[in-house]
Amino acid sequence: MLDQPQAPQEWSIGRQRILQADCLTALAELPPESVDICVTSPPYNIGIAYRSYQDKLPRETYLDWMAEVGLAIERVLKPDGSFFLNVGSTGNDPWIASDVADAMTREMVLQNHIVWVKSLSVGDDTIGHFKPITSSRFLNNNHESIYHFTKDGHVAVDRLAVGVPFKDKSNIARWGHARDRRCAGNVWYLPYKTVKSRAQKFDHPAGFPVELPMRCIKLAGIEDPVVLDPFLGAGTTLVAAEQLGARGIGIEIDADYAARAAERLRQAMAAT
Template sequence: MLHHGDCLQVLPTLPEASVDLVVTSPPYNLGINYRSFDDTAGRGEFIEWCKAWAAELKRVLVDEGSFFLNVGASPANPLLPHQIVLAFTEGPEPLFVLQNTFHWIKSITVETRGGEQISAGHFKPINSKRFVNDCHEYVFHLSKRGDVPVDRRGAGVPYQDKSNIARWGHTGGVDRRCRGNTWFIPYDTIQSRDKERPHPASFPVGLVEQCIRIHGKGEETRLLDPFLGIGTSAVAAQRMGVKEFTGIELDDYYLSVARERLAPPKEEQPGLF
């Protein structure tokens, strides 16, 4: 179900404890040029706004649910992600507990054993004498009590050294290990940003898929994204066949793009044969 409107108006209409998983990326308050949102509010005002919708997320989330919050920073505002998560987790009555912190790696350079340097991924270059290129964002895993089980292997990777499968008893003979908290998930290569990614701050489908995997409920997941944008989380839900998806988007154009992305290809639509 896709809703057009302000999340602070739509979220209160959703039933209590009706969502298993929240994956979202709110506006960052870094002056990004969104179509229908002023991303230049004062920091205190912005944090209070974040706490308002986070309180609604807590209400609609089941007790064993997970909330994955993707937040980026800018070199001139490096503390913003931490200020948001502290606002959610501190105080006499904190909204959430920070259970895991993941680092979404957009671009990386690694050196092989042979000494070759290999660069992979995409990032927005920074032209500065003070700062280096920013090639990562945070994904904070929040929960109500900090004790939600996660499917470490479901979101894991095969062993590079296969002898470890038999060497370590905890493997149970399964060629799968915990991936850890660094996720290299590059953007898909596109030809035209205006046509293929008409949103200033979208994340890849693979990022949401990884959150669905690690939450571990598979197709039974009831997923919510209160800042839908152009529908990336909805596309991930569709690909993974989740039971129920709810998305909320303020901008009518972004919502129309989301609906287009979810529509079946023309050759699969009825009446075209």
């Protein structure tokens, strides 16, 4: 049985604001065109044991809800804003990631599709981390998608903010580059840190590494942005926003997760 609804709470920590509320309710109360960047990862509808959300809805019910959330995000996003949607698929539902992206962004344009690689095998060696599955049909799922949406598909981004140095330094002068930096492309290798307990995951069953929202925020290339995460979870997006000096708004339906995200943010600020 799910926990009973609790009285909403709110935290203001550093430049970050955490709202303990249903995401659709909270998004409806934000001013239109007030957000520069949205980075989020919604529930995947695969039966994860969240405290205050049933993560196994009928497929069409789930996708209809995602469509509502997408429209709500589009309303609060500025004309030159960016929406980064992280979502993964499962072996027995390989289309769910693209279907969620389609449902959430019927009013927006897919500008970039980024592949987030968690683990990679090169020759006989493997780097990174993945969650193994026991199956005679499906391979281990070592990547997820990050869909970058904008309102018209013509929003400039700062490719070099998440770029890499040239391997061949002669290319710098040959092609007239101003500095030793090139676009790194749309495949990002971002491994999780090794954890040995649920506490090290901030008692949340799902999440992404801090570098993921940091890269998204940098790529958007907006000065002093307002960053939104309507499925805050363990608070990773706001930790990234605070470290980058950005203002952030996080929405989390579960009071316990929201409180833990607030504490994690305090600890991250104290450690800097």
